[in-house]
Amino acid sequence: MSSPKTQTSKSATARPALKKPAAAKSARKAEAAVEPTRAEKAAFLKAMVQGIKPGSKAAEKSAARKGPEAAKSAKAAKAPKAETPAAAPKVEVLRRISGAASIPVTPESERALALAKELEATLADGKLDALQPHAMQALMAALCKIYSAQDEADMRYPVLSGRGAVTGTDVMIVCGALLRAVDLQVFELGMWQSWSGR
Amino acid sequence: MAEQFVAKASEFQNGDRQIIRVGEDEIGIFKHEGKYYAYSNFCLHQGGPACEGLTIAGVKEKLRDDKTSVGLYFDENSMHFVCPWHGYEYDMFSGEQVADRRLKLKKYNVVQKGDEVYVVA
Numbered sequence: 533m534s535s536p537k538t539q540t541s542k543s544a545t546a547r548p549a550l551k552k553p554a555a556a557k558s559a560r561k562a563e564a565a566v567e568p569t570r571a572e573k574a575a576f577l578k579a580m581v582q583g584i585k586p587g588s589k590a591a592e593k594s595a596a597r598k599g600p601e602a603a604k605s606a607k608a609a610k611a612p613k614a615e616t617p618a619a620a621p622k623v624e625v626l627r628r629i630s631g632a633a634s635i636p637v638t639p640e641s642e643r644a645l646a647l648a649k650e651l652e653a654t655l656a657d658g659k660l661d662a663l664q665p666h667a668m669q670a671l672m673a674a675l676c677k678i679y680s681a682q683d684e685a686d687m688r689y690p691v692l693s694g695r696g697a698v699t700g701t702d703v704m705i706v707c708g709a710l711l712r713a714v715d716l717q718v719f720e721l722g723m724w725q726s727w728s729g730r
Numbered sequence: 731m732a733e734q735f736v737a738k739a740s741e742f743q744n745g746d747r748q749i750i751r752v753g754e755d756e757i758g759i760f761k762h763e764g765k766y767y768a769y770s771n772f773c774l775h776q777g778g779p780a781c782e783g784l785t786i787a788g789v790k791e792k793l794r795d796d797k798t799s800v801g802l803y804f805d806e807n808s809m810h811f812v813c814p815w816h817g818y819e820y821d822m823f824s825g826e827q828v829a830d831r832r833l834k835l836k837k838y839n840v841v842q843k844g845d846e847v848y849v850v851a
């Protein structure tokens with residue numbers, strides 16, 4: 533048995549001479565409305581697997597089937613959200629870390645720093661005779677006297693800043709030379725240190 | 731990205747730092763020789779407080795022409811800050827980790843408007 537629909541369609545294709553194009557067209561339309569296209573089938577399968585994405589056409593269609601209220605809310609989901617100005621993030625101060633305390637600058641310190649820089653540069657250039665012995669002796673004597681005077685006056689601080697990269701060997705050479713210059717033995721230095729607690 | 735107020739420039743001295751929280755980010759702002767630098771405070775190693783450790787000039791070695799060493803010295807043209815957790819050392823001017831310059835802390839722009847300092851975050 534064949535359905536009247538099939539018959540109509542058959543007659544439309546077998547006998548085009550009958551010239552009932554309007555009827556044939558409406559029949560094809562009706563068929564198409566019943567049978568989903570390949571793309572629709574694929575989309576249906578996809579939706580089955582992934583679920584319907586809110587705001588998509590599929591969501592709108594399914595909401596339309598559920599009623600006008602659901603359709604309204606689906607449309608609202610699709611509509612781009614009005615740009616609300618983002619609330620400015622709150623700034624919270626976690627920590628304030630101060631730099632090194634500023635050191636008062638004296639003209640003598642400025643000149644001493646400049647001289648130290650200059651001497652370091654001559655050393656780096658290998659000009660060992662740039663500082664002649666009499667100049668070295670005067671400088672060393674002044675440094676010894678002023679450092680010990682400050683120490684006696686309780687202005688105590690490490691004699692080297694740790695920034696000049698003076699090696700242990702450098703220190704032993706200079707200390708040995710200083711002790712010899714004032715005719716002191718290491719033993720005497722040790723005794724004085726233990727007595728004075730320095 | 732918006733400008734976030736950090737401090738008054740007149741109260742932010744050279745060598746000073748400020749650690750702020752903006753939303754979910756922590757940012758360290760440094761002032762060094764009159765310029766401002768700002769980086770993420772999350773260390774690239776294990777998330778330690780990268781901007782809260784020691785600041786120190788880079789250490790270099792001076793060599794003579796025959797490659798004998800004149801000794802190590804602090805290069806005052808550079809400045810590093812060191813993560814206090816395990817010592818990752820970062821270049822203050824670029825935020826690069828000095829041992830592997832491919833690693834870089836997130837950098838933020840700092841703008842000064844009159845006496846006010848802002849970070850763009």
Ligand code: FES
Nearest residue numbers: 773775776778813
């Ligand atoms: S977390 Fe910063 S060095 Fe390890």
